[in-house]
Amino acid sequence: xxxxxxxxxxxxxxxxxxxxxxxxxxxxxxxxxxxxxxxxxxxxxxxxxxxxxxxxxxxxxxxxxxxxxxxxxxxxxxxxxxxxxxxxxxxxxxxxxxxxxxxxxxxxxxxxxxxxxxxxxxxxxxxxxxxxxxxxxxxxxxxxxxxxxxxxxxxxxxxxxxxxxxxxxxxxxxxxxxxxxxxxxxxxxxxxxxxxxxxxxxxxxxxxxxxxxxxxxxxxxxxxxxxxxxxxxxxxxxxxxxxxxxxxxxxxxxxxxxxxxxxxxxxxxxxxxxxxxxxxxxxxxxxxxxxxxxxxxxxxxxxxxxxxxxxxxxxxxxxxxxxxxxxxxxxxxxxxxxxxxxxxxxxxxxxxxxxxxxxxxxxx
Numbered sequence: 047x048x049x050x051x052x053x054x055x056x057x058x059x060x061x062x063x064x065x066x067x068x069x070x071x072x073x074x075x076x077x078x079x080x081x082x083x084x085x086x087x088x089x090x091x092x093x094x095x096x097x098x099x100x101x102x103x104x105x106x107x108x109x110x111x112x113x114x115x116x117x118x119x120x121x122x123x124x125x126x127x128x129x130x131x132x133x134x135x136x137x138x139x140x141x142x143x144x145x146x147x148x149x150x151x152x153x154x155x156x157x158x159x160x161x162x163x164x165x166x167x168x169x170x171x172x173x174x175x176x177x178x179x180x181x182x183x184x185x186x187x188x189x190x191x192x193x194x195x196x197x198x199x200x201x202x203x204x205x206x207x208x209x210x211x212x213x214x215x216x217x218x219x220x221x222x223x224x225x226x227x228x229x230x231x232x233x234x235x236x237x238x239x240x241x242x243x244x245x246x247x248x249x250x251x252x253x254x255x256x257x258x259x260x261x262x263x264x265x266x267x268x269x270x271x272x273x274x275x276x277x278x279x280x281x282x283x284x285x286x287x288x289x290x291x292x293x294x295x296x297x298x299x300x301x302x303x304x305x306x307x308x309x310x311x312x313x314x315x316x317x318x319x320x321x322x323x324x325x326x327x328x329x330x331x332x333x334x335x336x337x338x339x340x341x342x343x344x345x346x347x348x349x350x351x352x353x354x355x356x357x358x359x360x361x362x363x364x365x366x367x368x369x370x371x372x373x374x375x376x377x378x379x380x381x382x383x384x385x386x387x388x389x390x391x392x393x394x395x396x397x398x399x400x401x402x403x404x405x406x407x408x409x410x
Contacts, residue, residue: 106137118300211247236293314354375406
């Protein structure tokens with residue numbers, strides 16, 4: 047059901063129908079003119095109706111028959127805002143569109159423009175330079191922090207950092223994933239617990255990366271792979287930590303927790319019930335040991351049994367609420383390389399998820 051706020055916004059936009067129709071009539075490749083119309087006519091008119099720019103752009107993109115996505119409108123707005131005089135500039139228009147949408151810093155845009163003119167670059171030359179500079183920036187950042195820091199919520203790494211975790215260990219995730227989580231969700235002096243420590247990746251990160259040196263950690267696993275890891279089965283004995291004593295819990299449940307698409311012994315409902323029973327015990331223990339405002343991150347993915355989707359990320363989010371844990375983050379990343387491939391279930395073709403989610407929660 048639409049909220050009162052959304053109804054009010056829709057009513058205000060109805061006064062702008064003429065402008066919206068004109069906007070929708072633009073050619074999809076006429077970026078600059080579209081941006082000019084947005085900046086000079088539509089956004090000022092929307093402001094008079096009490097609708098701010100981004101709110102107006104997001105609302106009209108959901109209107110029936112409207113052909114432009116929000117991301118494109120935003121890019122066109124940026125293009126015209128940064129380069130209202132594009133016709134007087136020396137490079138082709140596409141150069142300035144790329145500069146406006148791919149380079150945030152104004153001084154850097156001017157630098158790229160000057161180099162492109164002096165060296166008579168093609169658009170491919172400019173794009174390669176922007177791409178190479180971004181890679182160099184990330185390498186500088188890696189040197190600064192000691193790992194590849196991600197700034198957006200899709201974390202993909204070509205290979206696991208060989209410093210973190212043991213090579214060829216089943217279920218090993220790139221240590222860069224854990225390093226990013228520690229960067230964003232832990233503070234100086236934090237006490238961290240990993241109940242599924244596996245090959246000791248989290249411990250390696252804290253031991254090696256300088257900015258995490260002040261963190262303290264405890265590692266548990268049912269089959270310890272080195273002396274830092276304490277043998278423990280969370281499903282049988284919980285997490286052997288005192289109540290309200292931990293700042294951050296990292297959860298990467300093993301694949302055995304989840305139904306396999308080839309396992310014909312389970313129906314979707316039975317598979318879901320079995321997994322959620324295990325996860326409930328893990329979440330209960332995590333909530334128990336966390337301090338107030340402590341955080342927990344869990345790696346989870348949807349599972350398709352037969353042709354039925356089990357939305358484990360959604361189920362876990364609901365489960366966390368039961369234990370007074372509020373969601374504060376979501377990150378996407380590719381699934382494990384060692385996960386089972388698409389298979390058959392009950393004679394039917396079956397799909398598998400290619401995306402995992404990292405959900406982070408804070409204790410209220």
